[in-house]
Amino acid sequence: MKEDLRKMSTRLGADLFGVASPDALNEAPLGHRPTNILPSVKSIIVLGMKMLDAQTDVLPTNGDYFGVSPRQKMVKGHSTFISQELDRAGYALARLLEKQGFKAYHQMASTGGTDERYLTGLLSLKHIAVQAGLGVLGHNSLLITPQYGPRIRLSAVLTDAELQPDALLDKNFCEDCENSCISLCPVVALEKPSHDAPYKINKFACAQYLNTRPTCSVCLKVCHVGNQRIR
Ligand code: SF4
Numbered sequence: 001m002k003e004d005l006r007k008m009s010t011r012l013g014a015d016l017f018g019v020a021s022p023d024a025l026n027e028a029p030l031g032h033r034p035t036n037i038l039p040s041v042k043s044i045i046v047l048g049m050k051m052l053d054a055q056t057d058v059l060p061t062n063g064d065y066f067g068v069s070p071r072q073k074m075v076k077g078h079s080t081f082i083s084q085e086l087d088r089a090g091y092a093l094a095r096l097l098e099k100q101g102f103k104a105y106h107q108m109a110s111t112g113g114t115d116e117r118y119l120t121g122l123l124s125l126k127h128i129a130v131q132a133g134l135g136v137l138g139h140n141s142l143l144i145t146p147q148y149g150p151r152i153r154l155s156a157v158l159t160d161a162e163l164q165p166d167a168l169l170d171k172n173f174c175e176d177c178e179n180s181c182i183s184l185c186p187v188v189a190l191e192k193p194s195h196d197a198p199y200k201i202n203k204f205a206c207a208q209y210l211n212t213r214p215t216c217s218v219c220l221k222v223c224h225v226g227n228q229r230i231r
């Protein structure tokens with residue numbers, strides 16, 4: 001069944017597909033655990049869809065921090081479009097599972113139940129994606145995938161169907177990096193983390209900044225994993 005779901009997700013335009021075990025996410029804050037959403041959950045399917053490179057590269061990186069930039073509006077629109085495409089794919093997978101007699105909850109990319117004050121989703125898609133082996137967390141606090149760096153959007157389907165989880169990715173993209181995501185953050189919301197943490201972010205500072213403009217995503221644009229790969 002997993003391969004059928006994978007093939008269907010590809011047909012629907014998803015670039016990445018993985019399966020996580022919900023057990024690994026039981027340490028999430030109360031109310032944000034997969035079992036809080038779907039008590040009978042056995043598997044979590046994660047889908048990723050890539051943002052266009054040229055549409056990401058148009059983001060201003062410096063000197064354009066006052067007021068709303070038309071470029072930020074374009075990137076926000078593109079990100080919203082990708083999220084909607086991803087949601088169509090996630091919904092189709094969830095419907096298929098439901099038709100086969102399973103429960104399926106779709107954690108959408110376009111809203112994600114996010115609390116804009118703290119940038120906290122009902123479920124943390126990036127943490128689920130790590131458990132599904134799609135990538136690792138970078139110093140920019142984003143999921144870094146080997147294929148596309150952080151230039152992707154994510155959605156997830158929780159289901160009580162039993163699917164084989166994928167292996168974790170063993171990789172550290174941030175080692176030996178010049179940390180431009182940290183140095184170019186316009187509000188100094190990122191710091192180099194200590195060894196036991198993948199990132200250190202002042203979410204409040206980031207959220208306050210995002211509240212004043214369509215998007216920022218400088219830490220996404222400048223990541224070398226996303227913008228130096230030949231693909
Ligand atoms: S720019 Fe470097 S330090 Fe920042 S997330 Fe990308 S790889 Fe990690």
Ligand code: SF4
Pocket residue numbers: 184185186187188189190201205206207209210216217218219220
């Ligand atoms: S989105 Fe912008 S403000 Fe927030 S951490 Fe990234 S670079 Fe900093």
